[in-house]
Amino acid sequence: MKLILLAALAVATPAMAQDMSTSQTTSTTAADPVGGYQPSQPALSGTPQPGVKPVFVQAPSPDQAFPPPAALAHYPICKRGQFDKCMQRGGR
Incomplete structure (x- = not known):
């Protein structure tokens, strides 16, 4: 019986401490209104x-709402892992 009570107390105590600490440390940042x-x-x-x-x-x-960006004058060949603002090999 003592073992069950001790186990229930051990499970409930961290949850109470966690709830108290998260409410105190939660704050709004400048990025979030x-x-x-x-x-x-x-x-x-x-x-x-x-x-x-x-x-x-x-x-x-x-x-009109989201106009595409202007095209670049020159597109270099893509390097490994690069996918934006470059051209695949063998392309024109």
Whole structure:
């Protein structure tokens, strides 16, 4: 009986210590906003007035929203493990 009680105490004690230490050491950094990544304000501010028609605007195309980077004047041959901004051997 003492062995079971001792084992239960041994299992419960580190969990309590872990919970206490993580709550004290958790802090926000400059990279993470205080409220997380949720919007800071609601999309609608209150209830729309009767008779007002909502305006729906189409999102820009991906090419306009995220334009591709400009091409380089020269692309060197890829080295081992390099995949970006280089050209495979035998390519034109």
